[in-house]
Amino acid sequence: MSGPYAAVDLGASSGRVIVGHLDDGRLHTEEAARFPNGPVAVPAGEVTTLHWDVLRLLEGTRSGLRTAAREHGPLTGVGLDSWAVDYGLLDDDGALLGNPVHYRDARTEGVPDRVFAHLPAADLYARNGLQVQPFNTVFQLAAAAGTAQLAAARRLLLVPDLLGYWLTGEQVAEVTNASTTGLLDVTTRRWSEEITGTLTAFGVDAAALLPPLVEPGTVVGPLREDLGGRLVAVGTHDTASAVAAVPADQPSFAYISSGTWSLVGLELDAPVLTEASRAANFTNELGLDGTVRYLRNVMGLWLLQECVRTWEEDGERADLPTLLAAARQVPALSCVIDTSDPAFLPPGDMPARIARAASHAGQAPPRNPAETTRCILDSLALGYRRAVRQAAELADRDVDVIHVVGGGVRNALLCQLTADATGLPVVAGPVEGAALGNLLVQARALGDLDGDLAALRAVVAASTETRRYTPAGTTTIWDDAERRLA
Ligand code: ADP
Ligand code: LRH
Numbered sequence: 001m002s003g004p005y006a007a008v009d010l011g012a013s014s015g016r017v018i019v020g021h022l023d024d025g026r027l028h029t030e031e032a033a034r035f036p037n038g039p040v041a042v043p044a045g046e047v048t049t050l051h052w053d054v055l056r057l058l059e060g061t062r063s064g065l066r067t068a069a070r071e072h073g074p075l076t077g078v079g080l081d082s083w084a085v086d087y088g089l090l091d092d093d094g095a096l097l098g099n100p101v102h103y104r105d106a107r108t109e110g111v112p113d114r115v116f117a118h119l120p121a122a123d124l125y126a127r128n129g130l131q132v133q134p135f136n137t138v139f140q141l142a143a144a145a146g147t148a149q150l151a152a153a154r155r156l157l158l159v160p161d162l163l164g165y166w167l168t169g170e171q172v173a174e175v176t177n178a179s180t181t182g183l184l185d186v187t188t189r190r191w192s193e194e195i196t197g198t199l200t201a202f203g204v205d206a207a208a209l210l211p212p213l214v215e216p217g218t219v220v221g222p223l224r225e226d227l228g229g230r231l232v233a234v235g236t237h238d239t240a241s242a243v244a245a246v247p248a249d250q251p252s253f254a255y256i257s258s259g260t261w262s263l264v265g266l267e268l269d270a271p272v273l274t275e276a277s278r279a280a281n282f283t284n285e286l287g288l289d290g291t292v293r294y295l296r297n298v299m300g301l302w303l304l305q306e307c308v309r310t311w312e313e314d315g316e317r318a319d320l321p322t323l324l325a326a327a328r329q330v331p332a333l334s335c336v337i338d339t340s341d342p343a344f345l346p347p348g349d350m351p352a353r354i355a356r357a358a359s360h361a362g363q364a365p366p367r368n369p370a371e372t373t374r375c376i377l378d379s380l381a382l383g384y385r386r387a388v389r390q391a392a393e394l395a396d397r398d399v400d401v402i403h404v405v406g407g408g409v410r411n412a413l414l415c416q417l418t419a420d421a422t423g424l425p426v427v428a429g430p431v432e433g434a435a436l437g438n439l440l441v442q443a444r445a446l447g448d449l450d451g452d453l454a455a456l457r458a459v460v461a462a463s464t465e466t467r468r469y470t471p472a473g474t475t476t477i478w479d480d481a482e483r484r485l486a
Contacts, residue, residue: 001021001022001023002021002022002023002076002443002448002449003019003020003021003022003072003076003077003443003448004019004020004021004068004069004072004073004075004076005019005020005021005022005075005076005077005078005079005229005439005442005443005446006018006019006020006032006064006065006068006069006075006077006078006079006229007019007020007079007081007234007241007434007435007436007438007439007442008061008064008065008078008079008080008081008163008438009081009082009238009241009432009434009435009438010037010057010061010080010081010082010083010159010160010163010238011037011082011083011238011259011260011407011434012037012038012083012259012260012261012302013036013037013038013259013260013305013407014034014035014036014037015034015035015036015037015057015060015061015064016031016033016034016035016064016432016435017031017032017033017034017060017061017064017065017067017068018030018031018032018432018435018436018438018439019031019032019068019071019072020435020436020439020443021072022443022448022449022459025458025459025462026459026462026463027436027439027440027443027459027460027463028463029432029435029436029439029463030071030072031432032064032065032067032068032071032072033060033063033064033067033068035056035057035060035064037052037053037057039051039052039102039104039347040052040053040099040102042099049101049105049107050101050102050104050105050347051099051100051101051102051105052086052099052100052101052102052159053099054088054096054099054100054159054162054163055099057159057163058163058166061080061163061167062167062225065078065223065225065227066225066227068227069227069228073228074227074228074229075223075227075228075229076228076229076442076446076448077229077230077231077232077442077443077445077446078167078223078227078229078230078231078232078442079231079232079233079234079236079241079438079439079441079442080160080163080164080167080231080234080236080438081160081177081234081235081236081237081238081240081241081434081437081438082159082160082163082177082236082237082238083103083159083238083260084103084158084177084180084237084238084239084285085103085133085135085136085137085140085158085180085181086100086101086102086103086135086137086140086158086159087100087137087140087156087157087158087159087162088100088156088157088159088162089149089150089152089153089155089156089209090153090154090155090156090157090165091152091153091154092154094155094165096162097149097152097153098149100159100162101140101144103135103140104135104345104346104347106346107140107143107144108134108135108139108140108143109134111134111139111142111143112132112134112139114142115138115139115142115198118198118201119194119195119198121278122275122278124182124195125273125278126273127185127186127187127192127194127195128179128182128183128184128185128186128192128195129186129187129271129272129273129283129284129292130179130180130182130186130283130284130285131281131282131283131296131297132281133297134342134345136180136181136182137158137180137181137182137183138181138182138183138195138199138206139182141156141199141202141204141206142199142202142204144204145199145202145203145204146203150204153209154208154209155171155209155211156206156209156210156211157171157173157211158173158174158177158178158181158236160174160177160236160237161173161174161177161211161236164220164231164233164236167223167224167225167231168220168221168222168223168224168231169221169224170220170221170231171211172211172212172213172214172218172220172233173210173211173212173213173214174213174214174215174216174218174233174234174235174236174237175189175213175214175215175216175286176216176235176236176237176240176285176286176287176288177235177236177237177240178191178213178286179237179284179285179286180237180285182195183195183196183206183210184213184286186271186273186284186286186292187271189213189215189286190213191207191210191213193207196210214233215233216233216234216235216236216240216288216441217232217233217234217288217441217444217445218232218233218445219231219232219233219445219446220232220233230446232441232442232445232446234437234438234441234442234445235287235288235437235438235441237285238257238259238434239257239263239285239293239295239434240285240286240287240288240293240437241433241434241435241436241437241438241441242255242257242263242405242406242433242434242437243255243257243267243287243288243293243437244287244288244437244440244441244453244456244457245405245430245433245434245436245437245440245456245457245460246267246403246405246433246457246460247403247427247429247430247457247460247461247464247466248401248403248457249457249458249461251267252397252398252399252400252401253266253267253399253400253401253402253403254266254388254391254392254399254401254402254403254424255267255402255403255404255405256384256402256403256404256405256406256408256418257405257406257433257434258300258301258404258405258406258407258408258409258411258414259300259301259406259407259408260300260301260302260305261297261298261299261300261302262297262298262299262300262301262380262383262384262408263293263295263296263297263298264295264296264298264383264384264387264388264391265282265283265293265294265295265296265387265388265391266294266295266391266392266395266397266399267287267291267292267293267294268284268291268292268293268294268395268397269290269291269292270292271284271292271294272284272294272394272395274394276394277394280296280390280394281296282294282295282296282390282391282394283295283296283297288437288441288453288456289452289453291453294391294394294395295387295391296387296390296391298339298340298380298383298384298387299339299340299344299345299380299383300380300408301380301407301408301411302344303339303344303350303354303376303379303380304320304323304373304376304377306347306348306350307350307351307354307369307372307373307376308320308323309347309350310349310350310351311351311369316369318369323369323370323373324373324411324412324413326369326370326373327370327371327373327374327377327413328413329370330370330371330373330374332374332378332417332477333378333477333478333480333481334363334364334366334371334374334375334378335358335363335364335365335366335371335374335375335378336358336361336363336375336378336379336382336481336484336485337354337357337358337361337375337376337379337485338357338361338379338383338485339379339380339382339383340383341357343357344357351366351369351372354366354372354375354376355372358375361484361485362484363484377411377413377414377417378417378481380414380417380418381414381417381418381420381421381422381478382421382478382481382482382485384402384418384421384422385418385421385422385475385478385482386482388402388422388424389422399424400424400425401424401425401426401427402418402419402422402424402425402426402427403426403427403428404418404426404427404428404429405429405430405431405433405434406431406433406434407431409428409429409430409431409467410431412428412467412469415428415467415469416469416472418469419469419470419471419472420471420472420473420475420478421475421478422471422475423471423475424471425468425469425470425471426468426469427466427467427468427469428466428467428468428469429464429465429466429467430460430464430466436460436463436464437456440456440459440460441456444456
């Protein structure tokens, strides 16, 4: 038996520390800690900015690692992964300059077009292969141009790398997460001088801020605190770790990493950088072992999380099992919305925004939480169907099964609707996909596991229960619903 390894997986809705041991080709896991996460709105002068409470996340991480070491003995390895794009800035002394800004903050509104005035969107895509999301780090840096904080900054560390720096003293940029910044050349897997050069037009010297890149599987160094292990740069982008843990046994699979976001796409050997791919806003993020994660961001269970938050604030009962049971009773596809509408991105009154979008699309808006929940799930399934079909077409690949990993695995209704909408079987599990990918990459980096991605996936398959959903009925009603949004 080898381990214990500890995976710290920071999601937009919660952080967790999961401990794993490898035994005879199986990974045994146990949750050591879980702590909440979410945006914090902070006023400064006239402007209110959404931040992450990164010090609280550091404390949750450290105390979770201590619990792990206390309960399982000295740690063999530690790996950190989190959501993408966001960063902390350090000053000359290595001190943090303010709390990282949350990617849902409004500061990047209209900024992509300002960057495209210096480097046209097509040229940017040819280099970084990234979908345009206003929150890509390249746009965040352009938005931060001229601030006192950026002027004082000497180093930029993405969130997992920032926590890694606090745990070890080492400053690196792990490449899977770096690929979400928009500053990386997707073909060379190096920082792009042309893109960082573009930011100098905004007065931002990004090249000077960026740390050296490392590939996933690099041993970063021992922990400052005596907990036993060494920090391994795993796939520090949570989606990269989650995709590594998809228990597929053959290559023609699509995946949905289903949490706050739904990341829907394919694993490829090389990026797709065609004009059609750019127009469809598909992203080429980097994965484990030289792979490319060719995917689209679908708005995800954020839509439901924000509705639940609003209903609870209004004093309504809104626990998920009750809502999902009620949503099952609502007739299918009564109302659908285009989940890619950027109006859904910021926090706020989500049920009202959904009702407005339904009315704009000429449909009767949902009238209560059950109908709103059903509308969200039907609409997500429709978004998944579109993304899987387009990805397969643009990458010229066959897809015959969809794997779902992440918290959304717990949503049986959504999994069934995904099968129904796509006409493809859906295999759901594991729930803690990112943590499993994180643990297996540590084990391999530390010499306790051999093999390629297929071998890691075989360990996941041998270690977790999955549930298979078979498509029911025809996809005709979904074709009709799609036309309603066209
Ligand atoms: P993240 O990593 O982005 O924080 P997770 O992978 O933890 O997200 O998934 C969170 C989502 O999982 C929640 O938004 C919720 O919709 C879903 N979820 C969690 N528990 C349940 C449950 N018991 N039933 C249905 N869905 C659930
Ligand atoms: C999911 C995720 C996703 C990014 C988003 C910002 O947690 O990492 O892959 O696009 O957060």
